[in-house]
Amino acid sequence: MDGLTAAIERYLAMLEHERRASPHTLKAYALDLRRVAAYCRGCGICRWQDLSEGAVRGYISERRRAGLSARSLQRELSALRGLCDFLFKARELEDNPVRRMRPPKAPRALPGTLKLEEIHALLDVTPASAWEVRDLAMWELLYSSGLRLSELVALDLADLAADKSLVRVRAGKGGKERVVPVGRCAREAIAAWLEIRPSCAALGENALFVSRRGRRMSSRGVQLRLLRWGRRLGSERRLHPHLLRHSFASHLLEASGDLRAVQELLGHADIATTQIYTHLDFQSLAKVYDQAHPRARRR
Known part of the structure; x- marks a missing residue:
């Protein structure tokens, strides 16, 4: 096991035992970080201490040429940023070369919902x-x-x-x-x-x-x-099961208008995550408006 892999394993162990990350998150991070490590080896980088901003930008460019979506690239950079933060706090890195990286913005897709x-x-x-x-x-x-x-x-x-x-x-x-x-x-x-x-x-x-x-x-x-x-x-x-969760949130918000209550029921740590359902509600209102307002209807 080389230095790149050893650091990844220590980071994943910390996520599992201290932050109680889900098996799904651990599996995704492991796959992403091992892919970055393979790229580093191909560039002659055998230690995370030798990873530079230029190397990270090179990785981003390679992944984009391979057709990786913006959302997937965001996840990969998040995994790498977390690893470098972990090593920085352990005083194994002098700086986090990913800290100033800004991945491409992904269009925010609205979750699907079922009609009543x-x-x-x-x-x-x-x-x-x-x-x-x-x-x-x-x-x-x-x-x-x-x-x-x-x-x-x-x-x-x-x-x-x-x-x-x-x-x-x-x-x-x-x-x-x-x-x-x-x-x-x-x-x-x-x-x-x-x-x-x-x-x-x-x-x-x-x-x-x-x-x-x-x-x-x-x-x-x-x-x-x-x-x-x-x-x-x-x-x-x-x-799929998440479709029922999305429908629950959308229907409850539409009926109550209480965003904070919906946040608590869903278990969202950040209310910004819950706010996506306000867009769904607005779409419904906009449709009613287009159909009902005398100056919005087509002739």
Whole structure:
């Protein structure tokens, strides 16, 4: 293991154990940093101490010529900036050569959402099997409480309040916990699942939602089930769990106008992240305006 790789491994270990970064983040950062390290070796750079701003600019140019999107390049530079900050604080670097780098701006894409009629088409169904009872409880909870996929699959039975009106999210982004309300329809769907769960779960399994093997549902398993539901219902779009979280945020903000409350429910550390849903709401208002205002309508 050379000096470049050793420093990467130490940085990733710090992210995992001290900052409690998610497995997804660790995997992405590891891939990005190893790619930078390979570029450095090709340039004759064997230590991070020899990395210069010029070398970083050369890497950026190479990645852009390879067709990397602005968003992906932002992520790669973020990983490298974090590594260099880590080494700078450890006094292994005299300066962070990435600190003054400005990646190209990526267009901010608005998250997709489902219309209310699409939500009803997905949730107002009668389950035909125990596994569909489980699935419906998962979809209801995702939409009712705005959970991330990783938060949903990490739920244990103990995280659900006795009356099912609240759920404790322990696996939030950045290791942050929060408690969120559970709506009536979701409570009823969860209650139906809990009645049959004992015959589906393996002995001693604490997970709220289990697979056919009786063990905790995997993120991929949830994604595939929702995709299958969408195809069966004839949905025009590809359904995925985050679509339900986006729909939860957009519909709640549209009805309440309370951005701060939506931020807390979503578990966003920065309200700027939540503000993207105000653009969705504005689009809806603009459409109404275009259709209703006498001076906006086309002749």
